[in-house]
Amino acid sequence: MEPLGPDLKALPKAHLHLHLTGGMRPTTLVELAAEQGRKLPAGLLDPASVDLDATQLRGWHKFQRLYDAARTVLVGPAEVQRVVHEIVEDQAAAGVGWLELQVDPSSYAGRLGGLHATVEIVLDALRNDLGVGTGLVLAGNRTRHPSEAETLARLARRFDGVVGLGLSNDETRGDTRDFEKAFRLARDGGLIAVPHAGELRGAGSVQLAVERLGAQRLGHGVRAVEDPALLELLADLEVCCEVNPVSNVALHVHKSVADNPWRELRAAGVPVAVGADDPLLFRADLLANYAALGAGDHELADLARCSIRASTAPADVRASMLAGVDAWLARPG
Template sequence: MPTPAATPDPARTGRIQDLPKAHLHLHFTGSMRLATLHELAEKHRLRLPDALKQGGWPPKLSGRDERGWFRFQRLYDAARACVRDESDVRRIVREAAEDDVAEGSRWLEIQIDPTSYAGGLGGITPVLQIVLDEARHASTDLPIGVGVIVAASRIRHPMDARALARLAAHHAGDGAGQVLGFGLSNDERRGVTSEFAPAFAIAREAGLGSVPHAGELLGPQSVSETLDSLAPDRLGHGVRSVESDSVLARVVDSGVALEVCPTSNVALGVYATPDHVPLRRLVDAGARVALGADDPLLFGRRLADQYTLAHDILDFDDAALAKLARSSFDASFAPADVRAAADHDIDTWLASRQAPDEDAAQDQD
């Protein structure tokens, strides 16, 4: 079930929102505001499931079995069906950037499978071009850089993944408004990981990062197979690598970063409650970690909520939160100047948090 909301603490909320962050795990449709979904459904005269209406949101979900995943996918598909034209695509990209800015994000890598929207927009190429164009505009208009991850789907044929990899490679770059990486998403239990290796080879040859999902719905064996086959720079989730000391050690030693999405893990039943999410163990083992929101539309929690959970439930203090934020930039494909500026501002944030304690100690003396 979704993570219960804690009583808001304005001082804490403001503190976490002020912390500079990079957001590396956010899906295009799943980034939508609920109000936007309702407006798009009305615009296109589509009926939404009750679970996506105000009274039933956020939906109760599970990904632990076929039936639970089918319900999750049905709701996701219902939301995706509301994205019909160019203005819809632009709105979602722009609002995702705006929402991230409001939560202290300086850099966003939004993930999309263009195939899902190709029918109404003339093919996968126009879809990606619209996303990239709006990402460039948002990066110019807002205090955030927006890059794009093109992701293939495990439920489609590996040849489709190769077509997407070639498209991604054609638009490859190293800054905002460009394709930065190539991913693999959807139900981890579907498809054969090694069969997607040729697609990742195409992307890697073009200089794109490798960012497949692994180690959420399946355990450490899935992580090992992905490390062997797809040479990832980051893993979407990867949390279940903790179930094997050897696999976790391999993740740490390889420097592969993990995009950990705590509220997603709980909502999909990977962990029963937030305190079971193994974020602390991953960090203590030396893993590179970047917190992400995954699909806020379905899980009801955005980026800052992941940091709040780490603080309130997993006992990460300000220094540990700053380390997580710094790690998110280190694991990103952001340009060097963006990462350097964020590193400086994270130091400033942490110093501002420690200063009151020092002043109080002097007053007591």
Template sequence: MPGRTRSLLALPKAHLHLHFTGSMRVDTVRDLADKHGLRLPHALTSQWPPRLSGHDERGWFRFQRLYDAARAVVRDEADMRRIVREAAQDDAAEGSRWLEIQVDPTSYAPFVGGLTPALEIVLDEARSVSAAGPTQVAVVVAASRMRHPLDARALARLAARHAGDSAGTVVGFGLSNDERRGWTGDFEPAFRIAAKAGLASVPHAGELLGADHVAVALDHLLPDRLGHGIRAVEDESVLARVVDEQVTLEVCPGSNVALGVYEHLGTVPLPRLLQVGARVALGADDPLLFGSRLADQYVSARLDHGLDDDALALLARGSIEGSVASPSTRRQLLAEVDAWLDSPEPPTDA
């Protein structure tokens, strides 16, 4: 690994895997709990970040319980706007110039008058923070595997009404939550609705389940990107499909380790993905629960895998090329990555 390296905070990048609830600062969760007179689990008040594991049902239950507790403190429009605004601020500080924040408006709908107002609040605040810059914020609407596939179709129709490729619009449709639940193929009609509206297909697959589930997602949901997808490396034929079909993998090393998918950051098979030519976009997933943000994933790529600045720039390009930003925005951001790589190296590590 070279001793002279450029600042990773200054590296222009896109952030394609960040959940609305999971993006919250822990201090914000505590503030909102106080605001609404709610009690938080001990892990969100004094033992942060929490110790998690997705190895078994009990481990995932603890993760989900903490996630639900955090989501429960979001009770009004001001809360929702604060989350979008702070996510943009935090991303901007880490060099993220395009953020696609993922939200399921179902949980917030009862507090603001329904699904449509919940989504429109997020979109309106995304437009507002994007106008202020420097980070442009778009939205991915995500259905939950824990709910009926008909609910996913309703969300897909809602997302389609707000489709676009600019800040403050819906740019993709996703499928989140425990991928061990339900049958992915049942959600295919919802993804057809989204695709007809021009939305990117961005379901989760290949973190808690292996390459066989990546194949199921490829067959039924025709993804442009896969949330995680890291375990495609477990089957060479599936990995070849990911590369051949040009599916971007939203790799979230901090999440993988926190949930016990890999023992430590050095065992996340990021180098293998790059070796075979897969397009990779690093993401933070849920910083609130995993304790690491976007820049930390790039630091891990540098320190745990020995990637040099050329390889790190390749990761940044992968995030931009895998985004649903307009062609002009992608060209501008890619030029900024080139400028970062052409800049002089500092005399010490940055």
């Protein structure tokens, strides 16, 4: 059988679920750690050797510790710029025409000169001539005080390249309702609401994210399938689920990619955009996530269209990417 790789690369798509540190190349992590004389935890060098059962508190903490350890190598602007440049290069190589990178600036502000400077540095590094259009999502942390997310929402409104407000970290902690004000501020400022929900918690969490936060896309959202009425709501409102199949298996949300409900979501009319989440930890880039689904050409084209339509890319970029999907589907052979 022909490998799926080359065909998937040629399929134009938007990548809407990728975190900054989690998008770092493993080789860059090792190189930066060596330069800085840091010893990396074994789980970062060989993530397959650790069990990251995020459905248990211990497993989530293990994941978080690895993530934090990876972030320690991003000691200043030069390192962050390098990682963002490499992320963009990797997206270009994977046929991504539009990238929305997710960053919690609070995690970097101490070493990059504050929140404002952090956003400037990342936005600057995202600019490229590789044909990858970009937007930045500022992610609030649901385990911290909601006023911090409100600060990020206000900050986000001040930058042209910031397109949305997210909400991440341990979904089992924090009360989604407490973040209503932050998301209202973001939406009033023309940003989209893209909180994580429906990963470690079920349909109720998704419902809150939609009703209280006005979520226009959901980070994961896969557990929405637990409630048929909720699926109908997501379909009616065209709320897109950013589905990260390999991440869900690594963190024990699903036993295998075969359990991922993307087909069920699509059958219910819910848009699905495939993402990689944290390829550094899950060792699967965007193409590997697409490939893992075992989807046929028409399904792949449908997923690519969903990602493009759910993105914040300007109308002309979307139109040309959608035309590219049609051309991909009509390709000879």
